[in-house]
Amino acid sequence: MRNESAVEVGSPGPKWAKVLDHESCIGCHACTTACKSENEVPLSVTRTYVKYVDVGTFPQVRRAFQVTRCNQCEEAPCAVACPTAAMYKRDDGIVDFDKDACIGCKACIAACPYDAIFINPEDGAAEKCNFCAHRIDMGLEPACVVVCPTEAIVVGDMLDPESRVSQLIHRNPVAVRRPEKETRPKVFYRGADQSTLDPLAARRPDGGLFLWSEQKQGGHHVVSGHPDGGTSSAAALLSYDVPHTAPWDWRVSLYTLTKGVAAGVYLLAALLVVTGKLPSDHLLWRWAAPLVATVFLALTGVLLLWDLEHPERFYKIFTRPQWKSWLVRGAFIITGYGAVLGLHLVVGESARQWLTAAGIPLAAMTAIYTAYLFAQAKARDLWQSPLLPPQLLVHALMAGSAALLAVDFFQGGEYQSLLAWLLGASCLLHLGLLLGEATLPHVTAHARLAAHEMIRGRFKSFFWAGVVLVAAAVAAPWIGVAAAPLALVGLFAAEHAFVQAGQAVPLS
Secondary structure (H helix, E strand, O other): OOOOOOOOOOOOOOOEEEEEEOOOOOOOOHHHHHHHHHHOOOOOOOOOEEEEEEEEEOOEEEEEEEEEOOOOOOOOHHHHHOOOOOEEEOOOOOEEEOOOOOOOOOHHHHHOOOOOOEEOOOOOOEEOOOOOHHHHOOOOOOHHHHHOOOOOEEEEEOOOOOOHHHHHHHHOOEEOOOHHHOOOOOEEEEOOOHHHHOOOOOEOOHHHEOOOOEOOOOOOEEOOOEOOOOOOOOOEEEEEOOOEEOOOOHHHHHHHHHHHHHHHHHHHHHHHHHOOOOOOOOHHHHHHHHHHHHHHHHHHHHHHHHHOOOHHHOOHHHHOOOOOOHHHHHHHHHHHHHHHHHHHOOOOHHHHHHHHHHHHHHHHHHHHHHHHHHHOOOOOHHHHOOOHHHHHHHHHHHHHHHHHHHHHHHOOOOOHHHHHHHHHHHHHHHHHHHHHHHHOOOOOHHHHHHHHHHHOOOOHHHHHHHHHHHHHHOOHHHHHHHHHHHHHHHHHHHHHHHHHHOOOOOOO
């Protein structure tokens, strides 16, 4: 192999790219085996594998392959989402990872539009294909290139017009996966069938089986193929694929609720004080609201730490923050909000008035920053709605009014009528937004499938339970404090359906 990292002084460095020539690929899985051996990839996970799709109808059938791996994006969403820069792009274009910096938050997995990243079950760190960067740095080819019997995998400097990669890219029709995500992949497919490149184009086989494996569609697993038979104009049957695990489970769904209560209970109480509806020396504002907010903010922190594969490394978010990540921004927002809550409990009334000026925007940002965190998950089309920030603000006001209604009930019920009306109104607004998700058209096929999974598919029981419970809580002015648990449980059910359905669409 020509050492393309040895460039003349003053010239631009190499920009590594890869061509996967599916006119030559025979689907032998030698690349998968070599990758596992070279990089010590454990069983149950893969950095690269070959997907099989059978195209046509008997007897006119052919098998199409897709070598599936990290796409080495020029605009890598995993690097943007990673809070500690454990995922990063090198100067030569290779997207690499630092296992020692990884906290196991799985934000990179949620952000990747290609399902290329996984958590190593042995060390709990995120990893993926990194071009065999250790071999590249020694002037060697990646392991998959060395073993490919038909030379279907070609790597080289795409900026060098004499390199084979550059010539293949510029002189042949090539394709990239999911160009609409604007990640500018540097892995190019030559001669690949569209039924393999589009994860929704082929239908899944009946019986829950693949050629050599089980489909693992239930639980937290996702496989390629469209559950309704696919979108391809030609008959396409997915005959082999590797299941992927959705990154965020019920703990993230519950975190959206606890964070909503923590933000909403203080925000609503502060707004009532500012508008003169609640005296500034009342127990609801002096003690109840900040204490409830503090408890639920602590629960939020526990859930966030519990969801990490390496909770002992959480401090790295503060010691080596990657500021483009909304996990980092959210951590600092929550920390600032927590400081306001702590000060609220110890300072005098005049100081609390000044503190409220910082507390209101921090509470609002605590409520809505998750919308921007979800938006960084470019793979999840359902989460890209510009209405998500106001939706999360409504969620917080709804959760806050429910919590205040319950607290006020045990303090004598002085403000039951006002809080019940606020809860009923926020539930009604939330219900309108929730049903709007069920009726408004979704632009992309991925968003439509995610909405289908939420409303009519795997998570419909949570979604409709949320609708029914919140609809019942709209009657808060008449049923009083009984509406509080209905609203909170209904809010969790709906948010769980939204979070999980967004991850239920295949990406590879």
